[in-house]
Every structure is written in structure tokens, then in C-alpha cells.
């Protein structure tokens with residue numbers, strides 16, 4: 347195995363310690379000496395490491411992106427030409443499906459049942475945005491209402507975009523930024539989260555193989571310090587961030603000071619509202635995907651279950667059964683539903699939330715304890731009889747834990763659903779879809795599902811309030827990466 351640029355053939359066991367960043371179309375040795383270790387959370391084994399970018403590394407990546415934007419071919423190509431390259435990029439991503447899945451699983455413990463779909467999902471996002479080229483190319487001419495002339499509306503690229511991602515879906519949450527940024531003609535510098543810096547290298551390699559010109563896509567690895575330096579870097583024209591609300595606030599403050607466009611996809615505390623006519627068999631079939639996807643480490647899942655008092659015991663029993671029967675274990679086993687928690691800090695945070703639930707009087711109907719090490723496994727946990735004041739009812743836990751709260755009238759359920767500072771997701775379950783839709787309309791969040799939840803590449807996804815600013819996906823997501831320009835002319 348080479349230390350630079352290539353990766354092991356035996357993904358399941360080989361170590362991987364690259365010494366480089368991807369800058370200006372090539373893997374370039376890091377100037378810095380500091381390194382970040384990558385630990386497999388299922389085994390505790392340190393199996394990889396990456397360089398922590400020095401200031402010089404960051405400057406080199408930013409300079410490459412700046413040159414590519416100011417003088418390179420990419421922003422000057424027609425959107426339909428860029429779309430062709432994105433379609434090749436999608437093919438290259440799909441051809442790396444096994445490497446992407448296994449690297450992702452070893453980085454953050456997401457079961458292969460989850461990561462096995464990562465390449466197809468990323469390719470789907472690239473193809474979806476490629477299909478939006480006509481939106482950028484069409485003649486958008488708007489007459490003055492007073493008849494004096496007309497305005498031609500152009501959608502120019504913004505420039506250099508800093509893309510900063512979290513560790514829970516390290517491939518998808520980069521590609522959802524990369525695809526619209528590239529289609530619009532921008533150049534980017536990507537920074538993955540420290541626990542998951544390796545899988546994204548396959549994506550960057552796919553971009554190179556697809557023929558994306560040098561300097562258009564750059565990758566550096568580093569910690570929050572590097573992310574902060576990116577946000578403030580003078581070469582940057584736009585910041586796109588997914589991560590915690592706490593860090594999102596800091597980035598918003600920096601971008602406010604700099605008047606720099608920013609999109610923020612942040613935390614959530616979404617509610618599943620079960621109406622009194624809910625079909626519990628149907629609910630049980632989609633429960634894990636809707637409320638505990640990726641071992642509870644998914645931003646939009648509905649981890650607060652609001653159950654009508656009239657069917658409370660039945661609902662608690664159903665959820666307890668489903669959670670206790672779902673297999674937890676080796677994330678490389680295709681039958682595994684729940685893996686480990688992704689990294690040590692998150693593991694400690696989940697255990698701390700469980701301790702608070704115990705102290706505040708929640709009823710544990712299953713789980714609640716860590717499993718013997720060295721992996722970071724916590725038994726999937728159901729907390730019943732949760733009250734609104736409890737910490738577990740208010741804070742994002744981001745681990746294999748759901749809470750159940752009873753409610754009386756549906757108005758009360760909506761009030762509880764809307765009572766946190768967040769506004770990201772939510773689901774309404776009912777045998778009557780029209781009734782559920784009416785309740786979904788009253789949930790104060792960016793996306794709500796009726797009897798299921800999935801993100802649709804064609805529909806905007808984003809959070810309200812403490813869950814973020816701006817949207818990803820859809821035409822609206824593409825327009826977060828354009829600078830509008832109106833050219834007025836007389837009729």
C-alpha cells in the first residue's frame with residue numbers, strides 16, 4: 347500500500363495512513379506534521395490516520411480553488427457541459443461502491459446495510475443535479491411591470507465554496523453540497539469531520555477520474571480549528587456546513603461579520619406523532635428507519651415519540667419489542683441493524699444523557715447500558731414516561747435512544763412537537779393519511795413525513811430555528827450556490 351493517493355485492497359483489515367491532501371488535481375504531501383487518528387468504533391482499533399492540515403496546506407488548497415475559479419475552464423463551461431462531467435463522476439462513484447461502504451463502516455461504525463447504499467445515493471444526487479442544467483441555462487427574461495423594458499436574470503457561480511461535513515453520513519453530506527456547487531460552476535475545498543476523513547478520498551478520486559479539472563475539487567483533512575480557518579479564509583466566497591447547532595452558531599457569527607453567504611444544516615429533536623388510529627403493525631415496520639436510523643445518529647429522525655394516552659401501553663410495548671429484537675453487533679455483518687456509537691466523545695455524551703434520564707425518573711423499558719468493550723456499543727434504549735422538562739426530552743441525544751411521552755388531545759401533541767428550539771423533521775402516523783397530512787401541516791419544521799420519512803433529492807430539505815439556515819436538495823438547494831444578477835434593458 348502506498349502512503350499517498352491509493353488505498354488498501356483489503357478494506358476490512360488493512361491499515362490506511364495517507365500523508366497527503368488533494369490539492370490542484372493531485373495528492374500533495376502535507377506540510378504539517380500533526381496527524382489525526384481514525385479508530386474503528388466497533389473494535390477500538392486505530393486502523394488509519396490522516397494529516398491535520400497546517401496553515402500552509404489550507405492556503406495551498408484555497409489558492410488552487412481560487413485559481414481554478416478565476417482563470418480555469420470550469421466556471422466558463424456551459425452548465426450542460428458540466429452536467430456531462432457530473433454524470434461521469436456519478437459512474438465513477440458507483441464503481442467504488444464497495445470501497446466507499448467498507449471505509450465508511452470502519453470509520454464510524456454505520457452498518458453495511460446502511461453504507462452499502464452510499465455510492466448509489468451519491469450517484470443519484472450527482473445525476474439529479476446534472477438534470478438541473480437547463481434551469482441554469484434557460485433564458486429567464488422578466489418584463490418590467492410598467493412596460494419600460496425587461497430584465498435578464500442570470501445565475502452566476504458564487505466562487506470558492508468551503509464545504510464542511512460531520513461524521514454521521516460522511517459521503518452523502520459532502521456530495522449534497524458538492525453536486526449543486528459544481529453544477530453551478532463553483533470550485534470547492536472540502537473538509538470532512540475528524541473521525542471520518544478517509545471515505546471521502548474515494549469520492550475525490552472519482553471526481554479526478556471523471557475529468558473534473560485541477561483545482562475545482564480540493565480536499566484537506568483537519569479538526570475544528572481547520573474548519574474555523576476555512577470559514578474565515580479570504581479566498582472563500584461561500585460556506586456550506588452540516589454539523590451541530592453549537593458550531594453552526596459560531597460559523598454564522600463569523601459569516602455575519604464577513605457578510606459571507608452561508609448555509610447551515612444543524613441539529614434536530616424531531617417528533618413522531620402517533621394519532622389514536624395508528625396502525626401499529628405498519629408503524630413497527632418503518633420504526634427503526636424513521637426513528638433510529640444509523641444507530642440513532644441521523645439528524646432528521648423522530649426520536650421523540652408522542653403517544654396518545656388511549657393507546658399508550660400498546661405503543662410502548664410495540665416499540666420496546668421492535669427495538670429489543672433488532673440485531674446489534676458487527677457493522678460489517680449485513681444482518682446488523684444497530685452498530686456502535688461512532689466515536690468516544692459521542693459515546694460519553696449518550697451515556698451522560700442516559701444517566702440524566704435515570705436521575706430524572708424516566709422508565710427504561712429496554713437497553714440503557716453500554717455493552718462490554720472494546721467497541722463503543724450502547725444497547726438500544728427506550729425511555730417511557732418521559733416528561734417535557736427532562737433533559738432527554740429537550741436535547742439532541744444522537745445515539746440509539748428514543749423517548750416516549752403521552753399526550754391527551756392532538757393539539758397537545760402538536761404543542762409538544764413544536765416546543766423545542768429545533769425544527770428539522772417529524773412524522774405523523776395515522777391510518778387516515780388525510781388526517782395525518784393535516785397534522786403534518788401544523789408541525790413547525792422544514793420537512794415532515796406522513797407514515798414514513800425519506801429525503802427526496804427533488805424537494806428542499808432544511809431546518810428552521812436552531813436547526814439551520816437555507817436548504818439542500820431541489821432547485822432551491824442549487825440556488826444556494828448561485829449569485830443572481832439582473833441585466834436590465836429597454837424594450
Ligand code: NAD
Nearest residue numbers: 511512513538539569570573574589590593611612613645
Ligand atoms: P460538529 O459541529 O462537531 O462538526 C461538524 C464539522 O465542523 C466537522 O468537520 C468539524 O471538524 C467542524 N468544526 C468544528 N468546529 C468548527 C468551527 N469552529 N468552525 C468550523 N468548522 C468546525 O458536528 P458533528 O458532531 O460532526 O455532527 C453531528 C451534528 O451534526 C449533530 O448535531 C447532527 O444533528 C448534525 N447534523 C445535521 C444534519 C442536517 O442536515 N441538518 C445532518 C447530519 C448531521
